[in-house]
Amino acid sequence: MNGLLVPVLLILFAPLLGGLAYGFERIIRARMQRRTGPPLLQPFYDFLKLADKRKMIVHSTHAFLGIMHFLSLWFALAVLFLGGDLILVIFLHLLSTSLLILSGYSTRSIFSHLGANRTAISVLAYEPVLILIAVSVFILTGSFDSASIFSYSQPLLFKMPLAFVALLMILPIKLKKSPFDVAEAHQEITGGVELEFSGIFFEAIYTAKWLDYVFCYTLVYLFGANNPFMGLALVIFAFLYVNALDNSSARVNYKQMLRFSLMVALPVAFINLLITILHLS
Amino acid sequence: MKLNSFRKKSPWILHYNAGGCNGCDIEILACLAPKYDIERFGMINTGNPKQSDILLVTGPVTKRSRERLVEIYAQMPEPKVVVSCGSCASTGGIFRGMYNCEGGIDQYIPVDVYVCGCGARPEQIIDGVVQALAILEKKTKELEQSVRLKKEPVMEGGQLNRRNIAGEIIKLPGQ
Numbered sequence: 363m364n365g366l367l368v369p370v371l372l373i374l375f376a377p378l379l380g381g382l383a384y385g386f387e388r389i390i391r392a393r394m395q396r397r398t399g400p401p402l403l404q405p406f407y408d409f410l411k412l413a414d415k416r417k418m419i420v421h422s423t424h425a426f427l428g429i430m431h432f433l434s435l436w437f438a439l440a441v442l443f444l445g446g447d448l449i450l451v452i453f454l455h456l457l458s459t460s461l462l463i464l465s466g467y468s469t470r471s472i473f474s475h476l477g478a479n480r481t482a483i484s485v486l487a488y489e490p491v492l493i494l495i496a497v498s499v500f501i502l503t504g505s506f507d508s509a510s511i512f513s514y515s516q517p518l519l520f521k522m523p524l525a526f527v528a529l530l531m532i533l534p535i536k537l538k539k540s541p542f543d544v545a546e547a548h549q550e551i552t553g554g555v556e557l558e559f560s561g562i563f564f565e566a567i568y569t570a571k572w573l574d575y576v577f578c579y580t581l582v583y584l585f586g587a588n589n590p591f592m593g594l595a596l597v598i599f600a601f602l603y604v605n606a607l608d609n610s611s612a613r614v615n616y617k618q619m620l621r622f623s624l625m626v627a628l629p630v631a632f633i634n635l636l637i638t639i640l641h642l643s
Numbered sequence: 644m645k646l647n648s649f650r651k652k653s654p655w656i657l658h659y660n661a662g663g664c665n666g667c668d669i670e671i672l673a674c675l676a677p678k679y680d681i682e683r684f685g686m687i688n689t690g691n692p693k694q695s696d697i698l699l700v701t702g703p704v705t706k707r708s709r710e711r712l713v714e715i716y717a718q719m720p721e722p723k724v725v726v727s728c729g730s731c732a733s734t735g736g737i738f739r740g741m742y743n744c745e746g747g748i749d750q751y752i753p754v755d756v757y758v759c760g761c762g763a764r765p766e767q768i769i770d771g772v773v774q775a776l777a778i779l780e781k782k783t784k785e786l787e788q789s790v791r792l793k794k795e796p797v798m799e800g801g802q803l804n805r806r807n808i809a810g811e812i813i814k815l816p817g818q
Contacts, residue, residue: 388682397680404685407652411696414783416720418693552690560693560720 369443376439380572381405383579387605394609405572412568415561420469425563427465432566434458435573442580445509448496452489455577458570459485466555477554480545483616487542487623488532492581494631495525498638511587519585519596524634526585526596531627533604535619536578541611542619550613651776653685657695657719661712661748663702666762667729671699674765681769692718697775698752699768703731703738704745716752722782724755724775728768733757 372379385402392399401407419425438454441447459481466478496506502521503510511518519526535542546554556567582600586592614622660668674681675688689695692715704712716725727748730736735746748754755778758771797804 392680392682395677397677398683399680400682400685401652404653407649407685408655410649411651411653412694415696415722418720548690557691558693564694 366444369445372443373436373440376436376443376576377569377572380569380574380576381409383575383601384572387575387601390602390605391609394605405568409565409568412565413562417561417563419560419563420471420558424465424468424558427461427468428559428563429566431458431461431465432570432573434461435570435577439573439577439580442508442577445507445512447506448499448508449493449506451508452492452496456485456489462555462567462570469558471558473551473553473557474555476551477545477547477557480547480551480616481555483620484535484538484542484545487620488535491528491532491623491627491631494628494635495529498522498525498631498635501635501638501642508584511584514588517586517589517592519592522634522638524630524637528627528631528634529581529585530600530603531630532623533578533582533600534607535623537574537604539604539608541607541614542622543608543613544616544619547613651780653687654697654772654776654779655687655689655695656697656699656772657690657692657715658688658699659701659712659715661700661702661708661732662705662744663729663731667701667732670762670765671701671728671768674768679765679769681772684773686772692716693720695719696723696779697772698723698725699728699772700725700732700748701728703735704748704751705743706745709745709751712748713751722779722786724779724782725752726756726758726771726775727754728758728771729763730759730761733759736761 382402382405384405385400388404389399389402434454435458438451438458441454442451463478463481463485466474466481469475499511499518500506502518503514534540538546546556551557556564559567579597579600582597583593586594586596658668658671671688673679692698696719698716698719700712702708716723725748727733731738732748733754735744738744739746745751756771756775758767760767763771
């Protein structure tokens with residue numbers, strides 16, 4: 363019972379945590395550009411304001427898919443926090459992303475279609491790497507469960523540092539940060555799939571973005587799982603790294619992103635898998 | 644603690660250039676840059692009409708851009724305010740009377756705040772947007788007010804005639 367309390371609380375307050383992370387990120391990004399930046403609670407102000415706006419929907423399926431994207435992402439996060447199967451978590455995350463892609467295709471807006479195409483391509487870029495990392499974890503700990511990482515004797519970082527490198531390579535793709543933010547590309551396709559959402563339905567997409575932060579940084583935390591300080595240090599490092607990269611780099615196009623992911627990040631993850639297998643035998 | 648009081652803390656701006664010379668646009672972008680940094684008030688330059696609150700228009704309305712201007716205005720969900728930025732957008736400026744331009748955006752959409760200057764200085768733009776926020780607050784309150792009908796619907800030839808009621812409602816807001 364006591365062991366369940368922390369994960370359940372984390373699941374319940376995950377959007378809150380993600381909102382704080384997003385607000386903190388906006389401040390950090392502003393400070394990196396020598397600006398003051400918005401207040402810490404700015405994402406929540408946005409949230410409350412969006413609830414007041416008039417509700418405009420393109421059609422009901424579109425709005426429904428947006429809300430289901432949020433709910434399925436939260437479900438994936440719940441499975442991850444409760445120590446579930448890593449492969450299941452990755453595929454639940456894929457399910458939520460594919461709902462978003464479907465909602466992008468369900469309207470007639472050309473920007474929405476472009477955004478959906480690009481989101482699908484970015485899924486193609488990060489998904490194989492994540493699965494290879496999960497397989498390496500299975501070979502190391504003997505189980506796909508994320509709970510097994512916590513009970514493993516050493517932090518994962520010391521056992522498979524290359525997997526962490528591969529994860530750092532795909533984090534900007536997953537979080538839609540420069541240089542790999544083709545899926546969102548605010549100056550180019552004005553947000554992509556989230557273009558046609560407005561008011562309270564955009565809120566679902568906006569909050570799902572916060573949940574994505576929690577999801578990604580939890581994956582980072584798993585690499586230092588059995589030492590909380592080390593896990594937190596890794597999360598802070600990944601946070602600063604992603605934001606510094608976001609501020610200092612320009613957007614690459616989707617071909618370059620795909621080439622980088624499949625030619626650099628995927629081989630790194632694969633080499634890590636081979637080393638893990640050879641190391642054990 | 645009233646949750647409603649937070650809503651003017653996150654105005655999202657949509658910036659549209661209706662055929663101006665880009666002078667005002669550069670000043671608007673200077674507002675986002677480190678020196679003026681309007682993001683500290685929670686303002687974001689969204690570029691998506693469906694999620695924005697404030698329409699910031701520069702330039703006299705050229706005949707090519709007026710349809711887009713009206714369309715963008717129609718796509719924004721209420722409550723919304725319009726700020727005309729610079730003398731071209733307010734009156735037509737030096738382009739007034741030319742064959743390809745209209746004199747100012749208020750011929751096509753209702754404008755709430757006029758910001759003068761050619762090009763408008765960033766301080767003025769920020770001041771105009773802050774004034775627009777007060778108007779946004781007022782408009783939101785008006786939207787929340789319930790409208791009471793004073794006239795009974797009239798039956799004409801077996802159908803309800805709602806024209807009188809509509810006339811009554813249109814008079815009400817703003818008092």
